[in-house]
Amino acid sequence: MTENILQVIPGGVTAPKGFMASGVAAGLKKNNKVDLALLLSETPAAAAGVYTTNLVQAAPLVLTRQRVAEGLARAVIINAGNANACTGSRGLQDAIASSRAVATALAIPEEQVLVASTGVIGVPLPVEKIVDAVPRAVEALAKENHMAASQAIMTTDLVPKEVAVQVQLGETLVTLGGMAKGSGMIHPNMATMLAFITTDAVISHGVLQQALKQAVDSSFNMITVDGDTSTNDMLLALANGQAGNPEILPETEAYQLFYQGLLEVCSALAKMIARDGEGATRLIEVTVNGALTLQDGQKAARSVAGSNLFKAAVFGKDANWGRILCAVGYSGATFDPSTVDIFIGEVQVAQDGAALEFDEEKAAVMLSQDPVTVLVDLKSGASSATAWGCDLTYDYVRINGSYRT
Incomplete structure (x- = not known):
């Protein structure tokens, strides 16, 4: 990847041609905060998805998965404040009612409306509030409202999350944009996170499904905050194809770009x-080099990033490297402990799996950086992997001790 091939641009999820978004207050969150987002493609779009591995799956996810399998979508409606999970048969009917309201307002096929929800589990969705707010969400649809949409999907997030890039595919400039929410219940194999690209x-x-799964394995499945994976x-x-490039096919240069x-x-x-993990103060980036296989590197990196003991040590700025080596040891990766730096x-x-004399004060300074970077060299092979996490603070317990109340 080179700079003249890929460029970061503003615009978030509506940066690509033919996309609009909105964010309105439906009354699902307290204090009349925006809590309902709508994303629309002007034309039918190829759709792909990756979902939680949790056996307990929320109604909107079940409905959306069925519809994505058909291959086309026009719109996504996303609500925060209520997960519509563990709500029985009513939950599926409420998810369908949300999509029907959007389809009616936009005069598009209902099966091309996808649904996502986030918030408290086990509480019936006040779907009438969503249905009442849909006309306002449709009226507010605009290219410039990408930030309102990214704010509307937040729960305990401190900041909205969006990004957009452009890639030159031969003679055609192709744009990709995205928004996401996630702060707690974050762990590999998807984690309380919603993301829309x-x-x-x-x-x-x-x-698109092939490329998405491949990208997820090296990104969203390499982050962890607290070890919980949501419903x-x-x-x-x-x-939506509005860039007009020649169709991207597997095993081509265009596919790689x-x-x-x-x-x-x-x-x-x-x-x-x-970085926005609940109560977090610093991002942790763990890189494992010298792994026997990519899978070994991923296991080791994720294990260190997810170690509660090491996360707590980062918060306390304590260079307790034994916790790093310990986490690599129980990760399931194959390596020789006597060769690890x-x-x-x-x-x-540490060198060759043993202690070194090092400057504790300088190490504490390194643990004060954001991000905190950790490099583990297994010296067992030629593969590398990187995982991301955050420190574990007192505020994590405070936030999750009163999440519903």
Whole structure:
């Protein structure tokens, strides 16, 4: 990837041609905050999705998964404040009612409306509030309202999360944009996160699905905040083809360039989620080099990023490198413990699996940086992987001790 091929631009989820968004207050959150987002493609778009691995899955996810499998979508309606999860048969009917309201207001096929929800689990969705707010959401649809949409999907997030990039595919400039929410219940294999990616590229449902799954494995599935994986996690991608490029096919240069753009969007949003972990003060970036296989590197990196003991040490600025090596040891990765080198920022804290004398004050400075970077060299092979997490603070317990109340 080079700078003249990929460029970061403003505009978020509506940066690609033919997309509009809105965010309005439906009354699902307290204090009349925006809590209902609507995303629309002017023309039918190829759709792809990746979903939580949790066996307990929310009604909107079940409905959306069925519709994405058909390959086309026009709109996505997303509500915050209520997850519509563990709500029985009523939950599915409420998700359908939300999509029907959008389809009616926009005069589009109901099966091309996708639904996503986030918020408290086990509480019936006040769907009448959503239905009443849909006409206002439709009226507010505009290219410039991408930020309102990204704000509307937030729960405990402190900041909205959006990004957009452009990729040159031969003679055609293709744009990808995205928005996401996520702060707690974040762990590999998707995690309380919703993410929505748009592109004006010409690409089929099947090829988009292939690229999305590949990008997720190196981005969203490499972040962790607290080890919990939610019932509502989903990542949806829509490609409406308005850029007019020759169709992107697998195993071509165009596919690789498009994939790099998609990976950039996914990675940027994933890091924003990890950085905004509930109560977090610093992002943690763990890189594992010298792994025997990519899978070994991913296991080791995720294990360190997810270690509660190491996350707490980062919060306390304590260079307790033994917690890093311990986490690598129980990760399931294959390696020789007697060859491992560990660095915290610029400071090497272990060599060949054993202690080094190092400057504790300088290490504490490295642990004060944002992000805190950790390098683990297994010296067992040629593969590398990176994972992201955040420190574990007192505020995490405070926030989750009163999430419903």
